[in-house]
Amino acid sequence: MYEVCGEKELKVVLALDPGNSISGVARKIDENRETIRRVVNRLEEAGYVAYDDGLHLLDRTLRTVGLEWLTATAAISPPSIPEAYVLPQFAGMEYAYAAIDAVYVWTRGGYQVARDPEDYPLFIAVHASDLDAWVEFFDRFGIPTAEDRQPAEDLDGAIQVVLEPRSRIETQLVDGRPVVPIEETVAFANEYYATFQSALDMLDRMYDDVDVDANYRMEPAEHEPRGPQ
Incomplete structure (x- = not known):
């Protein structure tokens, strides 16, 4: 069972939202479009996905298989920083990159405020009703979460996720990544102008x-934004 499902197949299954295009899925998981096209073809031939005005997952049990595989993999090799940016795509919940990461996404990676690879927080906005589920999701991969950035000396690993619970999330897609609107991003950058000029x-x-x-x-100019503190 699930003979065709290797790493890329399971990542496609986890990232797939109804109606997604092949290009959209490829951007979500930071993969080459042609590679994902071949992966989708294999999944379609096996009867796991179908194309009907976009891609649709036919066998939802594959999501459970995919998460179990990712969890087992993380126990052997913890997620890298690039992999941590992809992980939220697999949660099946709405979110948006916020604060420092909103600036990073909207500049298409052109601006990255100094973050130590050994002390690297990611900032995402989530629905308040999903907060516990997000904590549980990242815990599967050994990534600590909090609503405020935690001191590096209090953590075992380099990566942490700062969750910002909201009653409502407005999102836009930039290169396949959900992010808070650019107006909010600009307001945040202006708030910490010295860092984000x-x-x-x-x-x-x-x-x-x-x-x-x-x-x-x-x-004032001498203040750091709340993210890197």
């Missing part, structure tokens, strides 16, 4: 319809 310049060049000018600065 160059990022604001990049956003101004990249998006014609975005006003990056701030009428005031909420934090």
Whole structure:
């Protein structure tokens, strides 16, 4: 059973939302489109997915198999930073990159505030009603979570996830990654202007319809944004 399901097949199954395109799934899991096309073909031939105005998963039990496989893999080799960015795609819950990571996503990786690879927080907004489920999800992979950034000395690993529970999440997709709206991202960057001045310049060049000018600065230049503290 599930003979065709290797690593890439299971990642496609976990990342797939009804109606997704092959290109959309490839962007979600940071894979080459042609590779994912071949993977989808194998899954379709095996009867696990079908194409009907987009891709659809026919066998939901594969999600359980995929999560069990990912959990077992993480126990042997903990997720790297790039892998940690892909993991939320497999949770089956709505989320959006926020704060520092919203700046990173909207600049398409062009601006990355200094984060030590040995002390690396990811920032995501989640539905408040899903908060416990997110904690449980990341715990499967040995990644600690909290609503505020935790000191590195209190953690065993390098990666942590800072969860921002919200009653409502507005998301936009940038290169397959869900992220809070650019207006919120610009407001955050303006709040910590000393840190994100160059990022604001990049956003101004990249998006014609975005006003990056701030009428005031909420934090003096010597302050760090709440993310890297």
